Amino acid sequence: MRAIEETEHTEHSAAPPPRQRWLVLAVVSGSLLLCGIDLTVLHVAVPSMSRQLQPSPAQLLWIVDVYSLTLAALLVTCGTLGDRIGRRRMVLSGFVTFGLASAAAAFSTSTAQLIAARAALGVGAAMIMASTVAIIRVVFTDDRERAVALGIWTSAHSVGATIGPLVGGLVTAKWGWGAVFLINVPVIVVILAVGARVIPESRNPVPRRWDLASVALSVTGLAGVVYALKQAGEHAGVNGVIVTTAAVGSVLLYVFVRRQWRIAEPLLDFSLFRERRFTTATLCVIGCFGSYVALLFFLTQWFQQVGDYSPVLAGLALMPLAGANAVGAVTAPWAASHWGNRWTLTGALALFATALATMAIVGDTAHYWVLLMPLLGAGYGAGIVMTLGADSIMSAAQPERSGEAAAIQETSFELGAGLGVAVLGTILTAVYRTGLPQVPGLDPDQRATAEESFTDADDLTSQLPSQTAQTLLRAAQQAYDHGFTTVVALAAAGLVVTAAMAAVLLRPPKRG
16 A cells, blocks of 8 residues: 555556456455454454363463454555455455455364464455555546445445455354354455456556565564453452563564664555544544454354343344434544534544443443443444544645555454454453452362453353353353443543544644
């Protein structure tokens, strides 16, 4: 995605005929839809997957968000590499990687295999997402057609992430959790076959240098910090290993940032963050999308584990949230034209925060109708922020730097998704473990098992006397419910802070 604006007039690639152009758009948008679905499709399948693979709480969080974290870490890198070796080659290689990783995830027999497969899925998705926008710019030479194509391309990922839980629920109920990945394979085969015929090759004639050291620093630094965070949640505290890992990861990320300031052609151009509005808009996107994806994940677990919803019913219960999100994204430009980006963003963030706070106060899985208005408010507010936040990032950057701004915009969405689940999931795990009440009749080993996760506690009930089993199940549901309420309240508080930042810092610059 980098340096697209500077090179689009110098790249010599004959525009394909109209029918082929729209076939190219169908291929790249279809692949992006799959990337979005895989961001959330596993959420509803977590309980059944956990019973088979029995991951620890930290491993479960890795399974869920290693995909988005890998995608965020490699997105800009793959864009730079695609400019050099050819975007067609990069995106087709991404299709192959995504398909093979999907098959590997579907047939995983251990937690480690599934984590590795999910990471490979992130690599494939990064290869796809980093190349598709550049391909669209090359294929659609007419400005009006290009605007339509980019709008369709942008919405494909959001639609995929939104329908992911419902797709996961339907597939899991019919064929089991592995099928949520296996359904990718035939779709990718078709996309690959058509894409190989219709996607033209293009590359940057003056590509930026691919800085391997920056790649290594960013990936290992982010992995170290997130690993320490997850381990702290699993152990409900810190130890020497956790502190050391966090410190090393933080130092590597610091060195990465310093290196980006020093080298002539950085992976991420941090000089853009000197612009107050650019930095604020980026933080709004990270905070909002992180809270939204985390909410999708926690709601699906909460509905199933506390409310005894089936996977399909849990997916259906999220549809008002998803529908309101789509409406918010569509109506965001209209709202901005009436109240301006600054106040519309501020109001949308405040609406999202209010919805989450209401959910924390009155949320009850036994009375879904009480949750309906908070779900609609959360989805609508998040949809506005995602649209206007991305627009604010691009408008805050100078036109000649739109390539770098677009790279940071895409990275902020994926990084927000990964960090939202990682941070809030760690807190929920710690609250569950420390808040599980004492259950009479459990020996120390059984108590330790029940503290691992709700799924472990649920599985343990089959080995206990009826009265003890019922007491343990109620205690586990109470602890998980308390954990859910805590993380939703914390997310609401974070969004209030973000809304205040938007109100103060997104004001337009003073005229000279």
